[in-house]
Amino acid sequence: MKRGEARLLEHIEKTFRFPGDRRLLLGPGDDCAVLRHAAGRDLVITTDEIVEGTHFLPRFATPEDLARKLLRVNLSDLASMGEVKPVSCVVGAGLRRDTPRAFTLRFMRALKAEALRFGISIAGGNLAGARENHFYMTVWGESSGSRLVTRYGARPGDLLFNAGPLGRAAAGLEILMGGSAAEKKLFPGLVGAFWRPEPMLAAGALIGREGLASAMLDNSDGLARSAAILSGLSRCRVIVSVGEGACSPDLRAYAERKGRPWRHYAVNGGEDFGLIFAAQARKLAAIKRLLPAAFVVGRLEKGSGFEIENFDGKISVFEHF
Ligand SMILES: [Mg+2]
Incomplete structure (x- = not known):
């Protein structure tokens, strides 16, 4: 976008x-x-x-x-x-x-x-x-009657979570656009992440039913853009901080091959269609237990705007070609 x-x-x-x-x-x-x-x-x-x-x-x-x-x-x-x-x-x-x-x-x-x-x-x-x-x-x-989760309810002190892939679809698109035949063969999972994102209906339903999130959106235009949206609508400052655990092995291998930090894809890359949600810090244990696939990718503070920690690459909010 x-x-x-x-x-x-x-x-x-x-x-x-x-x-x-x-x-x-x-x-x-x-x-x-x-x-x-x-x-x-x-x-x-x-x-x-x-x-x-x-x-x-x-x-x-x-x-x-x-x-x-x-x-x-x-x-x-x-x-x-x-x-x-x-x-x-x-x-x-x-x-x-x-x-x-x-x-x-x-x-x-x-x-x-x-x-x-x-x-x-x-x-x-x-x-x-x-x-x-x-x-x-x-x-x-x-x-079904359980409270729906909007983009508006995040508060300072909340943690930011991601459930789903990060950066894999953007790497897949790059391969489709200009990758070699060898890369297409080596990284079918990345190409698949671009064409066949898995809508996270079960995870979303669980988050809603259990009242885990204070705000949520699907990650269609990249983590940086999602952070910007949450920040604007929930009136908080969003600090994005993506740990090593967020990188899938195939994205790591692909990024190494291209000589780029994997966070370039994870932070800037669009079309992952995972769930990005904010949740009160006291819900961390429940989230880990009920939704082990979700992981912390940042936190919310008083203020406005967003910043990306532990990544000094250029932040370009995702643009389609
Ligand atoms: Mg959406």
Whole structure:
């Protein structure tokens, strides 16, 4: 996401923040919107898009890759709200005129299989001609009644946690963009992390049900950007401090091969789609016990803005190419 794009998003969120609809419990600015449609039954809704030239290049994207990723990035937003059961989706595509029919059929087949895998239906969609291929989806789920987790509740003194991969998708994208054939063979897990992020629905549900987090979002644009968002919305200073344990062995091997610190990928890299959450320090033991895959990646203090400890590389908030 570019800086200008972030500013535009802020403006959009301000414009629509108070729509005067009492059923809208949570409006623009979070991972999902929340609509009350019956007492105690809230609808949790999000939308996302994958655009050729922004999120992928045709030379390394199969229709199956695109279908899987489209569904997963949307589900990841549901996961970041806490205990939400995905229900259904509508899907759309803008396709170049020269797109082979077989491509579209394969996309649909893969999307159906993926929806089945996550137990949701495909309720409808739209198809149009376009100059660049793009694929978009709106997905919704139901909250079960346990409190949803927004981006707004973090407090000074909280710890910052990550559950899920860090930096692996960015390394995967780098390999897809310009890696050698040997690198593609050596690091299938990194490439897989880019194309098949695992929406952390079970972890998100547990965090919501157990009331572990004070604020949460999914890590779509990198740890630095997530820290900036949390800092702005929760009005805290976020100190990001990523320990050696956060580095997966394949990312370590890849970063060494490229002569770059692995934190370059972990801090700046986007599209990991893990969960970033703030939690009171007294919850540390419970989090370790209930969610052993989560680890501390920083802390929150009084103040504003964010800083990155133990990494002196350039902090560039993640930009798509
Ligand atoms: Mg999100």
